[in-house]
Amino acid sequence: MTTFILDVLKDLQNKNKDLSSILFILPSKRAGIFLKHQIAQIVNQTILSPKIISIEEFVEDLSQLKKTSNTELLFIFYKTYLELTKKEEQETFDSFSKWAQIVLQDFNEIDRYLIPQEKIFNYLSAIQDLKHWSLEEPKSDFIKKYLSFWNKLNLYYTKFTEDLLENKTGYQGLIYREAVENIESYIQSNPNTEHIFLGFNALNAAEEVIIQELLQNELADIYWDIDSKFFDNAFHDAGLFTRQHHKNWKYFANNPFNWKTNNYTQEKNIEVFGIPKNIGQAKYIGTLLQSLQQKNEKLENTAVVLADENLLTPTLNALPPAVDALNITMGFPLQSIPLASLFEQIFQFHKKENNTFYYKDVIAIISHQFIRPLLNNNHVDIASKITNTILTNNLVYLTLEQLKELAIASTEIIDLLFAIKENNVENLLKNCSQLILTIKEDLDQNKSLNKLSLEYLFRFNELFNELNNYNTKYRFIKDIHTLHGIYKELLSAATLDFQGEPLQGLQIMGMLESRVLDFKTVIIASVNEGILPSGKTNNSFIPFDVKIENQLPTYKEKDAVYTYHFYRLLQRAENVYILYNTEADVLTGGEKSRFITQLELEGIHTIKHQIVTPKVEACFSELIEIEKTPAILNRLKQIAEKGFSPSSITNYIRNPIDFYYQKVLGIAEQEDVEESVAFNTLGTVVHNTLEDLYTDFKNSFLTVDALEKQKPKINERITHHFKNEYKEGDISKGKNLIIFEIAKRYVSNFINLEIEDLKKGNEIKIISLEADNRASVAIPELDFEVNLTGKVDRVDQYNGITRIIDYKTGKVSNTDVEITEWEAITTDYKKYSKSFQVLLYAYMMNQQNKVNLPLEAGIVSFKNLSAGLLKFAVKEGRSKNQLITQETLDNFEIELKKIILEICNPEINFIEKEV
Template sequence: MTTFIEEVIINLQEKGLNLSELKFILPSKRAGTFLKHQLSRSTKTTMFAPEILSIEDFVESISGLKTVSNTELLFQFYNTYTTLHTEPNPDSFEVFSKWAQILLQDFNEIDRYLIPQDKIFDYLGAIQELKHWSLETEKTDFVKNYLAFWNKLNAYYTHFTNHLLENKLGYQGLVYRQAEAHVNTYIKEHKIQHVFLGFNALNTAEESIIQHILEHTDALIYWDIDKMFYENPVHDAGLFTRQHAKKWNYFKTHPFHWVTENYKNNKTINVVGVPKNIGQAKYIGNILKTLQTPENKLESTAIVLGNEDLLLPLLNSIPEYIKKLNVTMGFPLKSIPLASLFESLFNLHKNNPKAFYYKDVISILSHQFIRLLLLDNQIDHATKLIETIQSNNIVFITSSELMELSDVFKPVLTLLFESWGNSAAKALSNSKAFILVLKNHLNKSKDEQILSLEYTYKFHELFNELDRLNTTYNYFQSISSLHQVYKELLSSETLDFQGEPLQGLQIMGMLESRVLDFKTVIISSVNEGVLPAGKSNNSFIPLDVKLENKLPTFKEKDAVYTYHFYRLLQRAEHVYILYNTEPDALAGGEKSRFITQLELEHVHTLNHAIATPTVNLVEHKLKTVSKSPLVIQRLKEIAKRGFSPSSLTSYMRNPMDFYFQKVLKIKEYDEVEETVAANTLGTVVHNTLEDFYKPLEGMQLTVEHITEMKTKIATTVLHHFKMTYNEGDISTGKNLISFEIAKRYVLNFLNAELKAINAGRVIKIIAIEADFKQVEINIPELDFPITIGGKVDRVDEYDGTTRIIDYKTGKVSQSQVEIIDWEELTTDYDKYSKPFQILCYAYMMQSLGILQYPIEAGIVSFKNLNAGFLKFTKKDKSGKGATKITAIDQQTIQLFEEQLKRLVLDIFNENIDFEEKEVSH
């Protein structure tokens, strides 16, 4: 394969030109590197390298202006805006920057295409006047301001460009307009022969400059277009070259170089649909494995990323055998881990909160660089801080409270969490100081953290630039405006790779591929909306005005991508075109029209395939754990200490839960309760009633007792909320509602008690929160002690009947405390977990000999208080109809004991594994 650059050099040598005395102009600097390399290979004698420039550098040298960054332009333009805006309340810099970016792009286009400024700006103002409000006699202030903006565009442009020109500065379009005006002077002063090569789409200024030089000097120009595209009047790949050949006066007397015939040569074109973007990166890795050569040389292989966000996953997918590669595009700074940390810091501080939301704080403390800074003697202080926030249930935390949590790392925490006071200067100062702290820490382990040091250096440069802009212009009036410019700078900065520019595998974006040729080309993300990019309307200039003034529209932009795509295929021998098969409204999913066009041309046979990852079918099996001697030993320890009713019902519900919680002692993750959880509410109500009734054990309830309790509801409930909910806030929102609900539950319960007393009921408190421990169960089949234990919420005597009461803050109905089939008591959790728990309490008290018959046991449901005391009930269906028995007698205890023993024997049966149940949540 002979590349385009080789063909140009051969032609120049055949013309007998001295290559050292030429000035080469190319579309990009990247192409210049390859040209220089090819020159060294094409000459057999020592020579001086010729001058090689990109078109941007060449035009800048003619104009005499220095190109200014987009961010600097924004600040310069705001100066123009504030100078010319005579109406009250001009836009803040933050608001201005949102629309000014678009206007600067329009200025750029207008200048690059040499549009008369007065004409187009006056035209735009007239359109808006006519379009909306020309017939209205009385215009609102909003309408007046809107029209004033359009009428001032010409004044903004004139003042802004004059200011830049006075300082020998310019944006790209202004540089091009000035260069076009000075091209004749340049030609007189520079007699060197110019060679233009590899161009396609040119703006009006570029066309004018190149034509002037071609017509007035002995300059040469080389195009690279295939005959198939050039001669086809509707093929977009040849749109621009056809126009140049037809319209330029130069080609009326000079030949048009070159129309080649490379595209029809034999090619292997594989079109592969791959699910998702990451899938494409992984598939490219598989392609590279098939391309492995004995020498491991891939100089003539290029990966062209249609979506440049694929760079990082691609680099992680490169096979190990590839030792040399060159990444042209640079790694976006916004994808570096440090960027996410500063984004979190800006979001934390930009609204100047009095206290920070705990999730925002935890997000920062969990960051890899913060964990690194808060590590001391292998102790992870970041995790300790997070656990403190969680265990104390702190939903909002102030900066001073955070500082108090760690004296050792107070300087670091101060830089992160000290209030920025909505001051950009303070934000910049703290950010720069933090970067220096991080840099000094990373320096201690330089060899391990060399990449992280590169990160910190780039961010050090970025914040220095922001500080310079703030010092020079002082336009940052808030953290929010600073954040906006920070994001603008961040999006344009890259971390450049050090590679082998001319050796090994080449990884590049579509624009970097200009002028270059490769035998094997892999193109990713060939989807609509990516290649080509599709329609976008990021401009104040309407489509019809652009068409009238010959400004580029989406049609021309699509044609640019079409040329680059087909040019990559012209001299290639092996082509892999990948597209994302997954439909996504934002990121594409429909394969590109380029693929359909290749199919319809019938020039090459396309090999279509859909790549899918190999997924081994994993049969879903419920977990099982066998009872090893170690597990049995652990169960014996639990049995000796005492099974609680809740642990036994946990086993009934799901044996694996019992195994994790009781055998392995795995606790649930202790998360911050932003809103009061159901179990917290239940704990508060239980503890409040315990405080009220505990002093009355052994006493008969009176109206006076209840009346006194009612006066203490608010203070007692508040006290227990503070104890249980720690530092959680219950003064607002859902938590305030939960607080009021807890008070209402207690009040309703006391009112029910008062109603019963007034009705003549005699209620005597026997025990409150009675804690029964190690009540022995006699199981002859087991030769070790089995005990049971637990707390009973309340035991009282109601008109002579002993009642065992369990409080539930959730809703319970009568049917949930009834039992029909004793055989199902320990197997059907949903139906019988509540009767099982109630009978456990009765069994423990009967075993200790502290029950006096008659006995009833049941539940008081605070959500169903009108139902009163829900009594445990035995339903007997042996006769006609069902009889209900609420009294608990010796027979009931005996029947329960049989089921309890059976459950315990199951737990200790080595032949019955702990087996997971499919539990519905």
């Protein structure tokens, strides 16, 4: 296939041009590498390499100014702002930076397009005055300040540019304006230099002046890369700029316009794929590349163009293994690497300016892949130790002193991460830089395995050095909020550049990097509205109509730029694969780009359009089944001898797999910090408090006076048990304080309910509290002992009837403790688990001869306290039998033995129940 660069070189050869003496000027540095490569292919003798530079380098040479970074421009502009603004009206740097960046962009556009500054700034000021405030008299202070800002724009610009020129530095627009000023002297100084401009499309006013001056003085030639199909169509945006240049430049009245080509209409294979999500696109790129390799296509002539830079990482991961050579033009965003998340976390918790640190922030920091190795002390994992202490002691917030105490000999690392002294900005910068060096020392111990991580560290070291230089030089960063803003600004623009042979293998690039280059096969991804083209964005203080009047670019021109790049990629390509995201997204909306629709409507090429979806296998969730091996059966025997508790049996009824994990394997539920008091903690506190308050009444009758005397003790006992159960968790405020008060209310209401009962003439005698029970159950089918264990909250006598009582802090109603058929008590967990529990307590105590039949058993629900004791009952039709007799326990025993036999039966596996 032919390429634009090769065509230009052949044309120059045909004109007998001395390539060595030509100054080639291209839109980008990358195109220069390909130009140099193709020069070597067409010359048949040894020559000196010509000078090849980008347009920005050429203009910078013309201007004799050095381009400075956007961040430094912000600091210099703030210095100008402070000099020209009254002290009482000055904004902080943080506030200033939010609008100053937009102003700097407008300064840049005004200069690049050579707009008379005073004219446009006065125009903007007059618009604001007329538009908003001219009819309001007298004007408020706010309005006066607002208009003052617009009136000072020209003043800001003049002083700002003077300061830059004095230091021989500038932003892109100022450099272009100065280059235009110097073009005449440059022409006089270089009368014999031949300039070749190639591959340009949209030019700003300054570039147009520079190139036209060189053309008029016969010091240059320019080669356009535009197809006749776009150029001759007055409505096609791909040819918008070249048509304007052809029409407006006087040079072309008497000189040829090179070139209009006819490559686009040649036969092409164009396929469009709608694919869900970015990951889907990345994976399909891998599939396309694999199919190309199977067809023996050379990937040297293949380009993957990513309109969305976020696709780079998933695309690299999706490349087929056979891709052995790769060149990536796009830089990898520094903010996407793991080290960025570490510093973001450090900034976030220091911005809070608290003396304590939230436990999740602490765990996230100390568990980070770059920090955890630093906290190892004599092979002790300090990070795990700190995490376990936080979880065990329920530490929601930690102080620096606590962290140091837990870190043992790693206190220096804790200081670097968490300690901020008086000058918090300088201290944080110093700590971050020192932290980078400390991590480097650790990684240096095994450099061969940590090359990439060391590269990450180097780039972040550069970034923090830059931050430190700005802070030292300008002293405008007063707090960590401002520092964080500048850090994010630098980080968003920073990339980790890939190194490789630029002319070998598959090419992966962004849309702008494709300028001037041609490939046989092109894969373009993320061709969605809002990405390609980017659509309406107006990050400017200059209104749309003012931009049009002054011939400044609007979103229409920006869309036309991308239209040109898109179609230029297609011009000489033979195979084109266009991918777009079909899924609705916050930004792109899942709408395919207008470029795809335009291709289809043009009718020049046959477009194959298909929707691709990932192959999804039918996913059937198989229930877990655990076979009862000899080891498991032996473990079940141990559990049976130790004793089945009511909770363990009901746990089996609910889901046998949970029983297997918790009782057989001994896997406890994952412990976590209770930021707010959990239900089980509340239940434990209430249970323990009632035990304390009723202990003195064992084996005696309750009296109103005795219970009244216990009420003042409630607060102290509740507090004691909260501290015991909730460890160092804070119950003095927020949701926890409410739960604390609820616990007090539960206990107080329960005692009041008992007092009311006594006042009605009822007798209550406490038999036992929190009594441990252990009983055996004879099961002839099993050749080992089976025991039952359990703790009963309370046993009392109510008017001579024994009652077994279980406390529940949750909501329980009568229907939860009533059964209609005995077989269901061991199968329906949701309906009968509470009935099973209280009956098992009654069964055990009867086996131990601790109670006499008949008796009652039930639940006291603190959320349904007015219902009193919710008694177990057997329902037969409309009647209820609430007395537990020997017949009741015999019927229960049958079902109890069934469930225990099922648990211990080697033929019945542990099978997960569907939730």
